[in-house]
Amino acid sequence: QVQLVESGGGLVQAGGSLRLSCAASGSIFRVNSMGWYRQAPGKQRELVAVIASGGSINYADSVKGRFTISRDNAKNTMYLQMNTLKPEDTAIYYCNLVPPTGYWGQGTQVTVSS
Numbered sequence: 001q002v003q004l005v006e007s008g009g010g011l012v013q014a015g016g017s018l019r020l021s022c023a024a025s026g027s028i029f030r031v032n033s034m035g036w037y038r039q040a041p042g043k044q045r046e047l048v049a050v051i052a053s054g055g056s057i058n059y060a061d062s063v064k065g066r067f068t069i070s071r072d073n074a075k076n077t078m079y080l081q082m083n084t085l086k087p088e089d090t091a092i093y094y095c096n097l098v099p100p101t102g103y104w105g106q107g108t109q110v111t112v113s114s
Contacts, residue, residue: 030053093108
C-alpha cells in the first residue's frame with residue numbers, strides 16, 4: 001500500500017524559506033524516482049523537482065536555483081528546501097513517484113505573502 005505524507009508547509013513572507021518533508025512507504029521509496037509537485041488555485045498540478053533513486057536531480061525552470069530536493073533513503077523521507085520564496089510559489093505541495101501513482105496524499109499548503 002502506498003503511503004505518502006507531506007508536511008512542513010505554512011505562511012511565509014516573500015523572500016523567506018520553508019522546508020517540506022515527505023514520508024513515503026519504504027517499499028516504493030528506495031527503488032523509484034520521487035518528485036515534488038504543486039498545484040496552485042485554478043492551475044494544473046505541475047512537477048517542480050525530481051530526484052532519482054541513484055541521486056540525479058532535475059528542477060523546473062521556475063524553481064531552479066531556489067529550491068533543493070534531497071532524500072534520506074534510510075528514513076524513507078524526501079525533502080524540499082525552498083528559499084527566496086515568491087508569491088507565485090503559493091500552492092499545495094505534494095510528493096509522489098515520477099511518473100506519479102494514482103494515489104495522492106493530502107499535500108501541504110505553502111502560502112507566500114507579498
